[in-house]
Amino acid sequence: xxxxxxxxxxxxxxxxxxxxxxxxxxxxxxxxxxxxxxxxxxxxxxxxxxxxxxxxxxxxxxxxxxxxxxxxxxxxxxxxxxxxxxxxxxxxxxxxxxxxxxxxxxxxxxxxxxxxxxxxxxxxxxxxxxxxxxxxxxxxxxxxxxxxxxxxxxxxxxxxxxxxxxx
Numbered sequence: 001x002x003x004x005x006x007x008x009x010x011x012x013x014x015x016x017x018x019x020x021x022x023x024x025x026x027x028x029x030x031x032x033x034x035x036x037x038x039x040x041x042x043x044x045x046x047x048x049x050x051x052x053x054x055x056x057x058x059x060x061x062x063x064x065x066x067x068x069x070x071x072x073x074x075x076x077x078x079x080x081x082x083x084x085x086x087x088x089x090x091x092x093x094x095x096x097x098x099x100x101x102x103x104x105x106x107x108x109x110x111x112x113x114x115x116x117x118x119x120x121x122x123x124x125x126x127x128x129x130x131x132x133x134x135x136x137x138x139x140x141x142x143x144x145x146x147x148x149x150x151x152x153x154x155x156x157x158x159x160x161x162x163x164x165x166x167x
Contacts, residue, residue, distance in 0.1 A: 001111035059122045059137040062115050062158055067105055070162040073134035076110040090117035095114040105132075117142050 019025065032162050045052050054060075065073050076093035094111035096104045103109075135158075145151055 006078065017143045019096075041133060054139060058139055059124045061117075061138050061142055062126070062153070063114065063135060063138045063160060064121075064155065064158040065135055066133050066160050066162065069102070071103060072159065072165045073105055073132045073135070074110045074113065075106040075132055076108050076113075077131065079129040080126035080135055083125040084120075085123060085125065086119045086121050088116045088121075089126060090114050090116075099143045110155060111157065115153050115158065117151040117153060118148065 023081070067073055074092055078091060078093075081087075081089040081091055090112070091110045091114070092112040093108050094108055096107050122137070124137055
């Protein structure tokens with residue numbers, strides 16, 4: 001039966017010569033590769049002194065946005081939680097009470113909004129699914145932590161500070 005591709009090479013079974021038994025050509029070839037890599041630019045970045053440039057399409061930590069008046073944009077529609085393939089987003093909706101018009105944009109708001117960053121795969125589907133542009137992914141990456149509960153970000157961790165009060 002004939003092979004489908006011509007990539008198969010027959011095995012050379014002839015006995016090795018004296019020079020081939022010494023492996024000198026193979027050692028010289030390996031040393032050449034080593035010397036070539038010795039003079040190439042290093043891929044390592046000295047982190048505290050130099051910051052690494054990220055791609056313009058880098059997706060980092062999530063941020064909950066506010067409108068121009070400082071009110072929360074999130075209406076707790078749940079589309080971001082449904083779009084998340086890792087099921088990292090959980091939220092609970094609540095009705096806006098009288099006198100809270102300056103805090104929330106719509107009648108319904110997210111009383112509890114949490115993102116489990118250990119489950120998040122930074123795909124950006126939550127950002128694309130949000131009809132109110134309430135959530136977006138910033139250019140900062142997730143900081144390290146020693147405990148698992150430190151990676152569950154609540155609403156107070158994700159909200160941008162109010163431009164009027166600074167909180």
